[in-house]
Amino acid sequence: MVFQVDLNSDMGESFGAYTIGCDSDVIKQVTSANIACGWHAGDPQVLDNSIAMAKERGVAIGAHPGYPDLLGFGRRNLNVTQDEEYVYVLYQLGAFFAFAKKHGMEIQHLKAHGAMYNMAGKDIRLAIAICKAVKDFDPQIILLGLAGSKLIEAAKEIGLRSASEVFADRAYEEDGSLVDRAKPGAMVNDEDLCISRVVRMVKEGKVEAITGKDIAVKTDSICVHGDGPQALAFTTRIREALTTKGVRLVNFGSFVE
Numbered sequence: 001m002v003f004q005v006d007l008n009s010d011m012g013e014s015f016g017a018y019t020i021g022c023d024s025d026v027i028k029q030v031t032s033a034n035i036a037c038g039w040h041a042g043d044p045q046v047l048d049n050s051i052a053m054a055k056e057r058g059v060a061i062g063a064h065p066g067y068p069d070l071l072g073f074g075r076r077n078l079n080v081t082q083d084e085e086y087v088y089v090l091y092q093l094g095a096f097f098a099f100a101k102k103h104g105m106e107i108q109h110l111k112a113h114g115a116m117y118n119m120a121g122k123d124i125r126l127a128i129a130i131c132k133a134v135k136d137f138d139p140q141i142i143l144l145g146l147a148g149s150k151l152i153e154a155a156k157e158i159g160l161r162s163a164s165e166v167f168a169d170r171a172y173e174e175d176g177s178l179v180d181r182a183k184p185g186a187m188v189n190d191e192d193l194c195i196s197r198v199v200r201m202v203k204e205g206k207v208e209a210i211t212g213k214d215i216a217v218k219t220d221s222i223c224v225h226g227d228g229p230q231a232l233a234f235t236t237r238i239r240e241a242l243t244t245k246g247v248r249l250v251n252f253g254s255f256v257e
Contacts, residue, residue, distance in 0.1 A: 005202050006163070006221035006252040007239060008032040008144070010064055010113065012050035013041035022232055027053055029235040031251040032060045032221065034111045034144070037092035040066030040074025041113075047096070051103050060251035061105055062144060065092035066113030074114035075181070085120070085129035093137045108253040109163065110134050111144035112151075120154075121146045121177060127154035135160050142256060147218045148176035163252040164218040166201050168194045168238060169225060171210045176217065179210050191234055195241045198222055202247055220252045 011027065012035035013020045020041065027033060035050045036042030042050075054061045065088065066074030080088070093110065100107050112120055112130055120126040127150040134141050135158055145151030147164035155162035169188050171179040179186040188194050201207050201219045209215050224235045242249060 002248065003202055003246065004248040004250055004255055005219060005242065006031045007224060007235070007242075007249055008034055008062075008111070008165070008221050009224050009235070010034045010036070010111075011054075012036040012046050012064070014046050015041055015043040015070075023050065024053065025232045026224070026235055027057050027059055029232070029239050030059060030224065031249055032062060032108060032144075032253075034062045034064035034109075034113075035096070036113070037063055037065045037096050039068045039088075039092060040070065040072075044095075044099075048099050048102070051099050051105055055103050055105055060108040060253055061100060062109035062111055062142075063093050063096035063107060064111055064113050065089050065096075066116050069115075074116065077115045077119055080126070082125045082129045085116075085126050086133045088116075089130050089133035090137060093133065097137075107138065107141050108251060109142040109144045111165070117146070117151075118178065120151050121149035124150045124154060127151045128158065131155050131158050131160050142253060144221060144252075146176070146178065147220075148216075161256055163220040163256045165221045165223055166198075166207070166217055166219045167223050168198050168234075172207055172215065172217075174209045174211055174213055174215060176215055185210055191237060194234070195238055198238055199241060199245055199247075202242065203245065220256055 007030040009030045011023045011033045033054045131154045143155040143162045
């Protein structure tokens with residue numbers, strides 16, 4: 001059996017005089033890049049440069065919209081309506097498209113950021129709003145969402161292609177959701193454990209929840225964070241481990257249906 005998976009990372013989150021992450025190094029290790037659209041992070045210059053960098057490396061690009069919450073890095077829940085969610089995503093997609101078009105790049109996917117991602121993962125109304133915005137803008141764009149979440153359910157409901165995402169360094173609840181960052185054990189800091197979990201998710205379709213129970217998980221793409229101090233070394237290790245285990249690394253646009 002041939003195993004294939006995508007490696008993605010959130011990028012373009014620097015802004016003005018502030019540098020976040022090590023994008024120029026991490027992009028050499030991934031197959032897809034989720035690039036901030038300027039609301040939770042990023043700015044027009046960073047967006048432009050990030051897409052240019054992805055093009056040079058042959059990395060597929062996706063819009064990474066978030067809530068207008070620069071101070072909270074888009075990780076604070078906002079009380080938004082379904083209509084507001086829709087226009088928030090559509091607005092940021094439009095900005096992203098302008099720069100993608102400039103560089104002659106196709107938009108492979110959209111992945112919501114932070115609170116927008118987590119809230120829509122559990123609230124079907126918000127998930128549908130995001131998916132409708134994507135479909136109305138361009139039905140060829142793939143929705144990248146947490147495996148087993150309402151985002152994947154909503155994409156299927158409205159006829160939008162989706163890719164199921166897992167996280168290398170995040171703990172899972174038994175329902176397949178990510179453990180809240182405010183809770184102990186939300187981050188998996190042991191690199192060896194992260195890597196063994198990733199390999200198992202790809203080859204067995206399972207991961208151990210924080211309770212110790214095995215849960216099923218569909219794995220089209222693995223998110224590796226690029227803003228940690230050991231981000232590059234960690235991403236390199238994951239890539240090498242997967243390759244050694246016979247897993248083919250390609251962007252998910254080449255295999256999701």
